Amino acid sequence: MSVRVRFAPSPTGFLHIGGLRTALYNYLFARHHSGRFILRIEDTDQTRYVPGSVEDILASLRWAGIEPDESPVHGGNYGPYTQSERTDIYRHHARLLVERGTAYYAFDTPEELERMRQRQQAAGIAPHYDRSSMRNQYTLGEEETQRLLVAGSPATIRLKVPLHGEVKFDDIIRGTIVVPCKDVDDQILLKSDGFPTYHLANVVDDHLMGITHVIRGEEWLPSTPKHVLLYHAFGWESPLFAHLPLLLNPDRSKLSKRHGDVAVRDYIAKGYFPEALVNFIALLGWNPDGDRELYMLDELIEAFSLERVNKAGAVFDIAKLDWMNAQYLKQFVVRDLPRLVAHIRPFLEERGWNVSDDYIARVIVLVHERIHRLPELIDFAPYMFSPPEYDDDFFRSVWTDDAAQLIEECTQLIESLEPWDAETLHNRISTLAQAHGVPFRIIGTLLRLAVTGRRVGAGMMDTIALLGKDETVRRLRTFLRWTSERVAHA
């Protein structure tokens, strides 16, 4: 049987980084086995729906290179792929269960349920639906049940969980899991608003859509016994389960906002490469061997297997993501400079800097080893796009008595430099430094301060060579004028 897997997010906001990893593992598994990857939208809770979510999920997946084979927009033979368009199917199946005697009607109000829970807590027992004392099909009797239904009383349908015995299932990642039935609650399957709960919709859809492997986050592990019971109740064969370890905050709680960005779109906005983010999260909880770190998407597909997924949660460590992004940055500088130029151009234009592709490319080559993400280039080397600004602290910390003389001579040297390249510049300045008995680094630093207004940056000779003779000389003269004013006032 060919593999069919699904990623089934709720449209309650932007796609989460944890969701992206779940989608990725499903996608890798599907592609590795030449199977199908399905996107299903689980919007059965109308109150939590956030407009634009579906678009963000699709856009984020596409950005990451994960394209569904079937989805609300890609179509497919098992649609519709949006649960709110399948309510009739769920109602039908819920009634089917009632007819089979494996589910029943319940008429309790939220207030009644709340009181029940409080009683149970006060008595020191675990909160659970008490089938024998609440208002349902069994306590009310068939006649009263029918009367209430006909009268239109709000009703839910609950799963009739056996009082004894145990539920057992195999998880590909965790092995056999056994839970006593008495610890499984009579889960609501159909809400009084006629919509299904996650549990019903999920099981019905996975069955109807021919899903072979349910690969999802570990947070679903505790409710899997309910799902297994549901498959039994329908008389269906259940798919194989694989519960993925959670992505964690640095404090080892479930990855969440508060500790940093969790939306994929945040990472897109910060200029991370999809290759880097995908590579990074693929290795959070899975590893094909011990040593290799860098994998492109097709290599991940080739190497992926659920058997090598870890059980323990993994902390999302931005520092390593940054390192990985820098690795890809270096790679792309060699392999695909135009892509980098196109990537950074909007960021530059936002600052009002319109320069040629060729110039941008040269700046990227110049500074790329000093940054992790392309947009960092703007904060790292704004002086490549606009003149530097100096302030008093800066002046005090750099100025020495012979600085003016040295810069004056450098300016003249630069004005007449032929040919115009970094190596020649380095040689001539080196000679000048020797003539003055001054270490090269003194002049290098002085030039850096004058030309860039900063203490750190890319190689100074390369920077000057790229800035050009006119611009460099202009900045040096400005600097000299500015410093002489400072000295006069001092």
Next chain:
RNA sequence: GGUCCCAUCGACUAAUGGUUAGGUCACCACCCUUUCAAGGUGGCGGUACGGGUUCGAAUCCCGUUGGGACUACCA
């Protein structure tokens, strides 16, 4: 509280009964060097604890401790 899951350096992980417990990030030092990086070399640092099983345990079993998830007419 109850149920379930988990446990190798600070982080991500390798080692599926036999290794001086390996690699990557981070951190530290040194080299390189016009600054900062990048790169190179080296270093710091770990099998949570206690019992078993075994000639031999990070690995298998039990317990303890710790962490997490779940415990809704949310997913």
